[in-house]
Amino acid sequence: MASDMIGEAPASPGTLVSAVTVVAPGTPGARLVILGKQGAGKGTQAVRLSRHYVVPHIATGDTFRAAIRSGSEFGILAKRYLDAGELVPDEVVIGVVKERLTHPDASHRGFVLDGFPRTVGQAEALETILEPLNLDLVISLEVPTAAVLTRLASRRVCSSCGANYSVPDNPPKVPGICDVCGGDVVQRDDDTEAAIRRRLELYERETAPLVSWYSQRSLLATIDGTGPLDEVTDRIVTEIDRRKLGAV
Ligand code: ADP
Numbered sequence: 575m576a577s578d579m580i581g582e583a584p585a586s587p588g589t590l591v592s593a594v595t596v597v598a599p600g601t602p603g604a605r606l607v608i609l610g611k612q613g614a615g616k617g618t619q620a621v622r623l624s625r626h627y628v629v630p631h632i633a634t635g636d637t638f639r640a641a642i643r644s645g646s647e648f649g650i651l652a653k654r655y656l657d658a659g660e661l662v663p664d665e666v667v668i669g670v671v672k673e674r675l676t677h678p679d680a681s682h683r684g685f686v687l688d689g690f691p692r693t694v695g696q697a698e699a700l701e702t703i704l705e706p707l708n709l710d711l712v713i714s715l716e717v718p719t720a721a722v723l724t725r726l727a728s729r730r731v732c733s734s735c736g737a738n739y740s741v742p743d744n745p746p747k748v749p750g751i752c753d754v755c756g757g758d759v760v761q762r763d764d765d766t767e768a769a770i771r772r773r774l775e776l777y778e779r780e781t782a783p784l785v786s787w788y789s790q791r792s793l794l795a796t797i798d799g800t801g802p803l804d805e806v807t808d809r810i811v812t813e814i815d816r817r818k819l820g821a822v
């Protein structure tokens with residue numbers, strides 16, 4: 575699925591890091607978390623960052639939606655939470671992420687975590703999972719609530735691979751058809767008014783405290799998430815590269 579896809583292989587031969595991915599020598603990896611309220615554009619930016627640094631995009635929401643599509647027992651359990659806009663219990667999400675981070679692509683090169691951590695409990699668990707390593711950076715993508723409400727109304731998602739689109743800013747090339755996999759591009763089941771209100775409420779209560787939690791650990795970069803997608807990506811990459819070069 576797209577959330578597990580890493581960037582296209584570059585033209586020049588390189589180092590094999592997984593069965594399917596070739597990375598040009600010298601391409602730095604990264605261990606990143608992207609925070610932002612619903613509709614802040616974190617999924618779109620996370621995909622771009624995963625291509626740039628050639629690391630897997632690990633999106634817990636996509637993982638749950640894939641489980642729901644598969645009809646597994648786990649998917650049936652997850653659907654109750656997602657449709658209501660409620661958080662899946664910490665121990666469930668932590669187990670899923672912990673397992674995914676042991677795969678060689680993530681353990682060798684890093685990752686972009688999107689939608690995790692979402693509570694202080696999850697952030698503490700992530701710290702333990704990564705030990706003795708640490709995150710490189712946590713990006714908080716800041717967009718005013720009025721703007722995210724508009725974006726959520728225009729958000730569309732691929733029902734097969736989870737790729738994100740928005741109409742009319744970033745539509746699929748062929749209307750209704752995913753550029754990545756050819757699947758149907760639809761509105762998400764939890765992009766209803768009630769579920770959106772609940773998710774934004776939970777973001778403020780459970781996830782916003784992570785901004786100061788990571789700031790206290792000198793891991794936070796606050797990025798303006800408004801404006802054209804390419805500009806937002808440039809702002810994020812500039813900040814990551816500046817920090818990784820040890821300039822701060
Ligand atoms: P959004 O950020 O727009 O709410 P996501 O795709 O990140 O969308 O998440 C969709 C849903 O998946 C959440 O509302 C929640 O039910 C569940 N979920 C995803 N990540 C987590 C997490 N880290 N902890 C708890 N629940 C999660």
Ligand code: ZN
Pocket residue numbers: 576732733734735736737752753754755756757
């Ligand atoms: Zn798709």
